[in-house]
Amino acid sequence: MTSSQEKSNQYLSSAVKRIQPSGIRKFFDLASSMDNIISLGVGEPDYSTPWNVREASIASLERGITSYTANAGMLELREAISRYLENEFETLYNPSDEIIVTAGASEAIDLALRATVNPGEEVLIVEPSFVSYAPLVSLVGGVPVPVATSIENGFKVTAEQIERCVTEKTKAILLCFPNNPTGTIMSKLELEKVAAVIKRHDLLVYSDEIYAEMTYDNQHVSVPSLDGMWERTILISGFSKAFAMTGWRLGYVTAPSHLASGMLKIHQYAMMCASTMAQYGAIEALKNGKEEMLEMIESYRQRRNFFVSSLKEIGLTCHKPGGAFYAFPSIESTGLSSEAFAEKLLFDERVAVVPGNVFGAGGEGHIRCSYASSLSQLEEAVERIDSFLGKIR
Amino acid sequence: MEKEMELLRLLEKNGRMPVITIAKMLDLTVEKVEERMSDLEKRKVILGYSGIVDWTKVDSPEGITAMIDVKVQPKRGVGFDEVAERIYRFKEVKALYLMSGTYDLSVVIEGTTMSEVGQFVSEKLSTLESVLSTTTHFQLKKYKHDGVVFEDGDEDHRIVVSP
Numbered sequence: 001m002t003s004s005q006e007k008s009n010q011y012l013s014s015a016v017k018r019i020q021p022s023g024i025r026k027f028f029d030l031a032s033s034m035d036n037i038i039s040l041g042v043g044e045p046d047y048s049t050p051w052n053v054r055e056a057s058i059a060s061l062e063r064g065i066t067s068y069t070a071n072a073g074m075l076e077l078r079e080a081i082s083r084y085l086e087n088e089f090e091t092l093y094n095p096s097d098e099i100i101v102t103a104g105a106s107e108a109i110d111l112a113l114r115a116t117v118n119p120g121e122e123v124l125i126v127e128p129s130f131v132s133y134a135p136l137v138s139l140v141g142g143v144p145v146p147v148a149t150s151i152e153n154g155f156k157v158t159a160e161q162i163e164r165c166v167t168e169k170t171k172a173i174l175l176c177f178p179n180n181p182t183g184t185i186m187s188k189l190e191l192e193k194v195a196a197v198i199k200r201h202d203l204l205v206y207s208d209e210i211y212a213e214m215t216y217d218n219q220h221v222s223v224p225s226l227d228g229m230w231e232r233t234i235l236i237s238g239f240s241k242a243f244a245m246t247g248w249r250l251g252y253v254t255a256p257s258h259l260a261s262g263m264l265k266i267h268q269y270a271m272m273c274a275s276t277m278a279q280y281g282a283i284e285a286l287k288n289g290k291e292e293m294l295e296m297i298e299s300y301r302q303r304r305n306f307f308v309s310s311l312k313e314i315g316l317t318c319h320k321p322g323g324a325f326y327a328f329p330s331i332e333s334t335g336l337s338s339e340a341f342a343e344k345l346l347f348d349e350r351v352a353v354v355p356g357n358v359f360g361a362g363g364e365g366h367i368r369c370s371y372a373s374s375l376s377q378l379e380e381a382v383e384r385i386d387s388f389l390g391k392i393r
Numbered sequence: 394m395e396k397e398m399e400l401l402r403l404l405e406k407n408g409r410m411p412v413i414t415i416a417k418m419l420d421l422t423v424e425k426v427e428e429r430m431s432d433l434e435k436r437k438v439i440l441g442y443s444g445i446v447d448w449t450k451v452d453s454p455e456g457i458t459a460m461i462d463v464k465v466q467p468k469r470g471v472g473f474d475e476v477a478e479r480i481y482r483f484k485e486v487k488a489l490y491l492m493s494g495t496y497d498l499s500v501v502i503e504g505t506t507m508s509e510v511g512q513f514v515s516e517k518l519s520t521l522e523s524v525l526s527t528t529t530h531f532q533l534k535k536y537k538h539d540g541v542v543f544e545d546g547d548e549d550h551r552i553v554v555s556p
Binding site: 022024027028031032037039041042043044046130131132298302303305306309310352354375379 | 399402403410414417418419420549551552553554555556
């Protein structure tokens with residue numbers, strides 16, 4: 001490190017110094033510098049936002065509606081979110097004081113953690129998990145505690161696993177189903193067993209349900225809809241995945257009013273409000289976006305079937321993901337670490353995947369492949385992975 | 394039934410999709426898909442498999458497409474069906490629809506030159522006994538056809554790896 005870097009670093013907080021840059025970033029930098037890449041590393045839909053949603057946003061601009069909205073978001077949008085959650089997932093939130101519109105689900109997670117975690121408190125994180133959870137817990141002074149799941153159990157977390165990780169410092173648990181990166185979903189019965197432990201230890205739950213709509217073979221079960229869970233759950237969701245609106249940065253967080261008001265304090269100081277034009281688009285998405293959303297989801301389901309079955313054909317063990325748009329095959333049979341596998345695959349065959357180890361405990365020995373790509377790209381990717389496996393085995 | 398609808402939607406989007414791919418996507422065996430496709434063909438649910446071609450991109454005479462609004466005198470007992478049949482039997486006619494509104498039939502025809510289309514209208518269509526009047530519209534440019542957008546950039550704007 002040069003002396004000027006050392007000097008600059010003295011200004012960084014120790015919390016920031018402690019956290020590591022995302023492992024995904026490294027692969028982004030590598031893959032971006034190469035040509036002719038087939039990318040299965042993308043965590044977003046391959047569709048553009050439906051036209052009616054774009055048009056609603058354009059119309060708001062044309063009408064000159066470019067001012068701030070209420071801190072919690074436009075009431076019309078919060079009402080639409082409330083109706084949507086009630087109709088689709090049987091969870092009821094009061095639009096006046098239990099819903100906050102955020103700059104993406106990412107801000108919603110940050111708000112939830114910042115509003116509730118005290119330094120030294122432990123937050124259980126079911127892993128493999130989205131890359132930002134543990135660092136965000138650390139940034140607020142909390143202690144992320146991994147609860148590792150594995151392919152043997154289809155990456156489902158059990159009540160016993162949670163029980164083993166609870167200590168007197170445990171404050172909360174972070175759940176994400178359908179899961180990024182494994183695509184795992186939980187049935188109502190399985191979630192109820194987990195909920196029983198959570199209730200017994202009086203834990204708070206952060207439930208990231210951003211992929212809820214993308215649940216293919218079963219109905220999605222929303223954590224706050226379970227008996228005795230609403231009052232202890234902060235629900236996180238958004239528009240990025242289901243409505244193909246990743247770049248709009250629009251999400252929401254819902255919780256009982258005393259928790260929501262705590263989060264709102266941070267949101268009003270840190271963010272003021274989410275983007276106004278994006279909020280207009282979101283209202284249209286919730287009111288008239290279902291048909292197109294269902295078409296997109298049907299296509300993801302078909303591509304999941306195709307991709308997972310093709311991976312198995314070329315000899316990679318892969319559980320059938322019940323949701324999201326990721327497959328998480330095991331690459332253990334190759335003898336390579338997930339990072340070495342991903343790097344070699346990228347250089348040798350120009351296929352970008354994300355190594356499983358960046359998603360925490362239990363992710364090693366796997367790679368995350370997004371199947372939100374065109375069928376022809378998926379076909380080509382499978383061929384290239386097959387040829388790669390032939391060379392290294 | 395649900396799988397049948399799914400199969401039809403897939404084929405409508407891409408009639409050339411290999412059966413093995415369809416089977417994987419629908420979680421069915423190849424034999425099952427072949428069986429269903431052949432059944433759908435027999436029942437005339439699937440009427441054919443065609444490609445959508447952007448003729449402007451190949452070195453060949455582009456052809457002229459016209460849409461003709463036709464007003465006809467329906468006949469007792471057979472309504473519009475008899476005249477419709479006489480019209481759709483012409484090889485130049487690519488599509489024919491019975492419409493509500495000012496006109497009764499909408500005829501889509503394709504010819505190699507504008508005069509060929511004109512000749513068809515004046516000599517074959519207008520001279521039919523039941524035809525009262527015709528209005529011909531020539532197609533100038535194809536933006537979207539059968540749900541497919543022409544000249545649509547299919548560029549992937551996403552970054553190569555993202556969370």
